[in-house]
Amino acid sequence: MDNATEAPPTGLQPAKFETPDIIVLVVYFVFVLAVGIWSSVRASRGTVGGYFLAGRSMTWWPIGASLMSSNVGSGLFVGLAGSGAAGGLAVGGFEWNASWVLVALGWIFVPVYIASGVVTMPEYLQKRFGGHRIRIYISVLSLILYIFTKISTDIYSGALFIQVSLGWNIYLSTVILLVVTAIYTVAGGLTAVIYTDTLQTVIMVVGAFILMFISFHHIGWYPGLEQKYMEAIPKIIVPNTTCHLPRSDSFHLLRDPITGDLPWPGLIFGLTVLATWVWCTDQVIVQRSLSAKNLSHAKGGSIVGGYLKILPMFFVVLPGMISRALYPDEIGCVHPDECRKYCGVDVSCSNIAYPKLVITLMPVGLKGLMIAVIMAALMSSLTSIFNSASTIFTLDIWLRIRRNAKESELMIVGRVFIVILVIISILWIPIIQAANSGLLFDYMQSVTSYLSPPITAIFVLAIFIKRVNEQGAFWGLVIGLVVGLIRMIMDFVYRAPNCGEIDDRPSVLKDVHYLYFAILLFGLTAVICIVISLCTPDMPDEQLGRMTWWTRKRPNENIYLNDHLEPSKDIASISSTIPAIEKEPAGGLMPQVDVIQDSSSDQIQRVDFAAPYPWWKKLYFWFCGISMQPEAKLSREEEQKLQLKLTSIEEEPFWRKLCDVNALILLTINIFLWGYFG
Secondary structure (H helix, E strand, O other): OHHHOOOOOOOOOOOOOOHHHHHHHHHHHHHHHHHHHHHHHHOOOOOHHHHHHHHHOEOHHHHHHHHHHHHOOHHHHHHHHHHHHHHOHHHHHHHHHHHHHHHHHHHHHHHHHHHHOOOOHHHHHHHHHOOOHHHHHHHHHHHHHHHHHHHHHHHHHHHHHHHHHHOOOHHHHHHHHHHHHHHHHHHHHHHHHHHHHHHHHHHHHHHHHHHHHHHHHHHOHHHHHHHHHHOOOOOOOOOOOOOOOOOOOOOOOOEOOOOOOOEHHHHHHHHHHHHHHHHHHOHHHHHHHHOEOOHHHHHHHHHHHHHHOOOHHHHHHHHHHHHHHHOHHHHOOOOHHHHHHHHOOOOOOHHHHHHHHHHHHOOOOHHHHHHHHHHHHHHHHHHHHHHHHHHHHHHHHHHHHOOOOOHHHHHHHHHHHHHHHHHHHHHHHHHHHHHOOOOHHHHHHHHHHHHOHHHHHHHHHHHHOOOOOHHHHHHHHHHHHHHHHHHHHHHHHOOOOOOOOOOOOOHHHHOOOHHHHHHHHHHHHHHHHHHHHHOOOOOOHHHHOOOOOOOOOOOOOOOOOOOOOOHHHOHHHHHOOHHHOOOOOOOOOEOOOEEEEOOOOOOEEEEOOOOOOOHHHHHHHHHHOEOOOOOOOOOHHHHHHHHHHHOOOOOOHHHHHHHHHHHHHHHHHHHHHHHHHO
8 A cells, every 4th residue: 555655556647737727726736715705804703603604694695605615525536536437437426326315405404403592403303402521522533524524524635636636645745735724724714615505516516517527428328338438348357256247227216126236225325324314413413503594495406406416416426437338448447457457546546536547538638627626625524624623622621621711712623623623633544545555435334334223324314203312312322323333343344345255244234235234234223223212211391392393383482591501511502693684894703702501590791802913813804804993892681682682593485485385396306306317
């Protein structure tokens, strides 16, 4: 694996960049930084709500674009195209399934989250069940999942793409990308992230479609792909094996439930379990919807995101298959010596399918555009993950450690944590390289299937079953995690056999597909949670507040001070709402305020301060959007009025019907595509 960090293997030479390519790249970086700085300056960045929820002022179209780009990282371009090259169309089902779950996000989950008045998903579980241990548990597990399945794979795949395309060292590539990414994430918060995501989405879609049309032109369009993909057999094979042959079901989404590499029951039901975690309960995605002006804008964002998620099948999966059809010896290699020659790993070179197309097919100028596309994918997903991970750590973990933390302290902690997260992620890259010499996308999905189903189960039960209580939810999560970790550890210990090797793994690995395992783990967690809940006292109905589907429309009196919580610990929900009604002073700097709970009463005191600062601190405050001026006080009545507005799930009839109709059209198109390619 050493040569993975050196210059590219001799079989794949870096692209020759000319002046137009460099100009395109420079213009791209300048444009992204300009949008990032513009959105940072105009954003309300000095309060929890302004930095982490964009002041709850976002409209439907940037939300939809951000939902797409937050999920479509460089890991998807490299990994999804690689899986398409190796196995055919079926992996596109991961993208098309998202349209259904995004509708569930807008119509089922977000109404409950908004009505609950929460900022983070762990905060929702704490409000729903009471206590602190579930909130801490979910916070820590979410951060671990981000590092294992999101940040590291995105950084690795983006750097791999640049290494293959430009010949740069993989770690040098990583550092350069992260510097640009971190600047506007740290400075601007969620507003900057969402607006730059919108720009990145446009760049990604335009660039990827250009490559798609050029690729189809070379292959002879879809009939040519059907013929040449099935004939894509490398010259050097492993004798007495069939692993060099394209799958006979390569052009079918729905595959045999026993022998299929992505069996159809797993693709429909098991994938829905994973997708529900990603799209409906994961902070990275839900945070975008919670930044919406109102519920109709959140629904509109889900619809836009649902339409955009139909596209990767066409501009990522199919080009990956075209890459194997055009370059069967490189992309379809199965002999270890050949694979090492072409991409530096022993098992498969499918991960270079997309970069191979870029450096061989794209004309001058457009090569630079495609490098920009991958950088856009990498940066948009990383900024989203960094902002959301920072939100979870600051509001769900740091506030448990420092219960009376000032808002300025929370802003600093959130930004410092992003830097720490970057360092941890870079250190994890060698492990990703070693564990994933095969398929990057399969690595991401399998790890997700071992750790996320218990979270999905608890959120679904929390929203739909009022009888579920804290004891049931906690032990369901713990037992589900233990079972998932056992399977994940076994997966790392018992390596999948290479071509021509005997599969001597235990039956639970060999015969139970990871998507089937996700279904079983979801069911196990749900049963444990329900049984323990029935054997322990239930929660009083009044403590459920507006935190279930059945109670979401209850009057929300004092919603931000739930009786079964400790009000002083729930500063985030209060502070996060302030930017929505306050006017920014000139220069885009939000006023600074400390929120303190009087332990002897329910009254909220706001302590203003202003002090002289040295020039370097003034520069830092400007960069982070923290004002040095006092703000106007909000009375308790004003706080409650504001909270009533921000937790409202009322919709105007016209916009509600318009969203409903568009959701039906989206799902109809989705069903047609599943049927056509099934």
